[in-house]
Amino acid sequence: MRLVLNGSPVEVVAHPMKRLLDVLREECGLTGTKEGCGEGECGACTVLVDGEAVCACLVPFAQVRDCAVRTIEGLGGDHPLQTAFTREGGAQCGMCTPGMIMAALALGPKPSLERIRVGLAGNLCRCTGYEAIYRAIQRAWQGEGVSKAVRG
Amino acid sequence: MPVVGQSVPRKDGAAKVAGAAKYVDDITFPGMLHGRTIRATIPCGRIRDIRLDFDPAGFTIVDCSDIPGRNVVSLIEDDQPCLVEREVRHVAEPVMLLAHEDREKLLAAKVHIEYEPATPVYDAERSPAAHKHIVIEKGDLAKGFAKADLVVEGEYRTGHQEHVYIETNGFIAVPEDGGITVHGSLQCPFYVHKALKHLLGLPDDKVRVIQTEPGGGFGGKEEYPSMIAGHAALLALKARRPVKIVYDRAEDMWATTKRHPSVVRHRTGVMRDGRIVAMEVAVLLDGGAYVTLSPVVLSRGCIHAAGPYRCPNVRIEGRAAFTNTNPNGAFRGFGAPQTEFAVEVQMDRIAERLGMDPVRLREINALRPGDTTATGQIMGKDCSALMVLKEAVKRSGYRRKRRAWQGTNRGIGLALFYHGSGFTGSGEVRLASKCSLATTERGVLILVASTEIGQGTRTMHAQIVADTLDIPFEQVDVAVPDTAGVPDSGPTVASRTCMVVGRILERCAKEMKERLDGLGPGEHYRRHGPMVITKEYEPPPGIVWDDATYRGDAYATYSWACDVAEVELDPVTYEVKTRKMTVVHEFGRPIHPVLARGQIEGGTAQGVGYAVLEHVVMQDGAMANAQLTNYTIPTTLDTPRLDVVMLENPYPYGPFGAKGVGELPMDGPAPAIVNAMRHIGLDVREVPALPEVLMEKAGEAVMR
């Protein structure tokens, strides 16, 4: 099945009903996307499908045919959101972090605090109490990082 | 440039934000099988027969007869079996293990267990058996009560709490020449090491435990990992292949440990001017079906049960009762959140009875330097109860809001609390933790068994070492906790990793600096070869503790905090929203302000969940809502805005003045929030304070 994965067209062979989460982790070797619950409750498995944040544990692989799928590995490591999460303490154990960053990315540039709170309500973090995550997202969109973050 | 006190980039940050950090489920080994645990479905009884309802070809099957050593999960008492032999004591107790290379076949395999059921004990209050009993006595209780103008009694209850680390438990066991190596998500590598040695009958050097990146622990990966590692190891040894066991969320919630539920009864004698003259406290914890860590959880709970208050006549009696439920275990705070909830709600009830401002009552009774605690410990300059109270009251505008919101659906309440750093009593001396520091080509390498569970161990230890050696932070590396390569610096628990382990590292670095003769460590390594300095724990001077009588210095020092909660009651749904919390902590000095703040914010959020959301529904001895769909932890929308203040009062025997901060933030939110509910007029004495509880209390308030 064809799809665009982190910007590159790829052909992946997997059972169409396999969860996108497992296909990414097992067939594609992209273990940055995490499983926290397997039932759509925690958001640890959040990836972008055609720019929209989805829980990869709920999406059957067949559904992403010809779609653009973006995972944490597609951000390259130096995306302003990633840098800001490190600096502001947005990642503690790091288990929610990939999903959290992908969900934050889907909020678009310079989201208000209210928008962040509502937009991330499906992403559980047990470590931070979320304050550091808010600080990280807000900081990512300030200063030098912005133009890069807007480009994504 | 010094890095202590600076928020340098955390050592594990880049890998975590890039999705490159390897958690146990991200790792595979060639030829690896998947493992599964078959568990008991009754709370109490005997196994009569086990029948395999599947074709066993291709499966590895393990039961208790495959255990080469002793069938125990070795911890305090060796009473918990790794696999049931005959007697079942709780639902979800492990009975049999299966492994297969195909996960679907593994999950489809059916095992039928026939039982001879017996009558279970669910109610800790009626349980005839106890895992541990403690009495703490000070002064003359009868005299105290005789003198009191007023006696206030109360009973307070707290429920189970599930850890919900976002990474579920998991291990991979790999058989290696005559021994076993396990890789897993854990807090205490040497606990697992010890448990495996006993279970497998292997010598020290044939068991190796390596930590993978843990996706959260909060105490939930303190003792249960020894069980899972044992299971994976048994399967791997029998299959002669690597075996991975990773729990799904439902199994993790259903089968592993939780916070001990409690019933705490208070009887307090006070003078009309507010002085507390007698305190009688009875603490009951539901220990569950095996001893595990209950004795030490009870111990910490009892020691904190009188709150941060001076009182000449005290009696605290604690009991950890047996029930036919999953053993309850370590969870951030370790008994103190339960008992500090009780005493702080009791304080507000006393204030109410006296017609006194709750702040004033606390000011009168708060511990000051020179006062003694219930165990007779004399407070030193490191006692900051009044300092945190004053700051929290001022900063939150408590007094003004308290007046302005009177009679509305908004409330403000506070809690004053403390938490002892490090193991209780003589625990640290008995642990005798060791740390090493080695010179390397690049600088130095820290060798400790203390794990990074998100709290920032690696970074904070590296800061302490860098500044002590006066070398750049970047030249300090931290070894992966691997029992074959690091000394036993003790478990990663009890708010001890910075203060206790960090202090030992500081001493290693001091000695290394002397021996470097003015050279940098890298330079020294290149000229003279490797140098390794190992140091063992030394207690601060003057610490005395008697385990038999529970008298003396229960902890080397305490950290102090005051939380102010602002809540709003929805008069239709009876939901209480916590709008804001002002959280003032004194823990010596933060080594890394961003990380320390992270501990406080995260712990406070867990406390908010404990107070109003997190409800473990027990049915027939097991968690009936073992799913994130119906066990709710705080989301962004449930977590209040947090105004965190870190006050400093450097502690001379902690590294760079630091004390412990990991657990402290968990102790205060529940009583602060419940006291804010009291301000609205709701006489709540339990958590979680769910809407149904509040609705009932609101009814009572109207009737009054």
Ligand code: FES
């Ligand atoms: S794993 Fe997909 S939402 Fe939790």
Ligand code: FES
């Ligand atoms: S950082 Fe641990 S769950 Fe968010």
